[in-house]
Amino acid sequence: MQKGIFITFEGSEGSGKSTHIRFAASYFRKRGRRPLMIREPGSTRSSEAIRRILLDPQNKKMGQATELLLYLAARAQLVEEKILPALKAGRVIISDRFEDSTLAYQGFGAGISRHTIESFSRFVRGSLKPDLTFILDIHPQKGLARGGRHDRVEKKSDAFHRRVRNGFLTLARQNKKRIVLLSTDKPVREVQQQILKHLKRFYG
Template sequence: MRGIFITFEGPEGSGKSTHSKLLCDFLKRRGHKVIHVREPGGTKVSEAVRKLLLDKKNKGMTSACELFLFLACRAQIVNEVIMPALKKGYIVVCDRFQDATVAYQGYGAGLDLKLIEETGKIATKGLKPDLTILLDVETRKGLLRAGIKDRVELKPYGYHRRVRQGYLKLAKREPKRIALICADGKLKEVQDKIRKVVSDVV
């Protein structure tokens, strides 16, 4: 039986990395076979590309270059980790996936959304999440939470605001797949909301 593919999305400082790990721990305690992966990263090739993408020294990287590097990472992790795990019946929890590329490189950087959709199909082999948890936080608050740790977080406020708006548009377009959760509350409150949504698919 095929496993379940759950992705976490959200702008900077939304807490998706923390909450995706907490969900994995919860599901494991419930006896499920779970694997947690992150994008970009998760394989030897993808982790090497991740360093290029997030290094503050690479400020001159173009949006198109960024797009294809993210897609390269995704193609590798889908083929090497995600699809094999799903075939074995695992619940795969992924910190960012194709929606992030639409939000960041599409809405944030202004690249053609159709191009992102078509190239994304190649990278993902048509794989779509069964459920996407979109953690939403007001842009300024999120950036203050995150701090400036990498090249993406160095981008201007307007870019990050467009990313958030892009995510909200995606949630409106696909309400059955994307569960929009306000990430402003206390950690336990937000995690409880996530677990409630996940219980409908697991």
């Protein structure tokens, strides 16, 4: 049986995660794998229900503790119901966001301490970590302009989105072995070439 692979795509709003996930999935399909595509928060029945609460702009008063715990609750269900069984079955899993987003948004963005996030996170995911993470970087104004500002998270302040971006850049510096940092302020094709290079290096 082939070895399970867990790859995550991270980055701010409109940084190109969905676009480049499709490209990475096609890389593995060409090599005879059938990647499992998931998104956070979401991808199980209960996690998608939690996603709707988190993104609902009407939930204006949601506090940061509630927010953190809802993201982690959604993740707990996804890990148990989908990620761990797929890894065990030797599949390639590609996730749109995972724990780096929690550190960037709830940590750097909202100001919850890293210690708090990491201790709850360990409870949720045990020793599970992505094998490879792409952080896609774009200036927040540019990224938000690509998709608009519709949901509860996109509607947060410009200063919040700047902290999130800087958070992702810091995480990339602190985890050089796992994280590949790519600027998406350039044509899609150029970013794809870089992703291809790294996928070949790891899984060629």
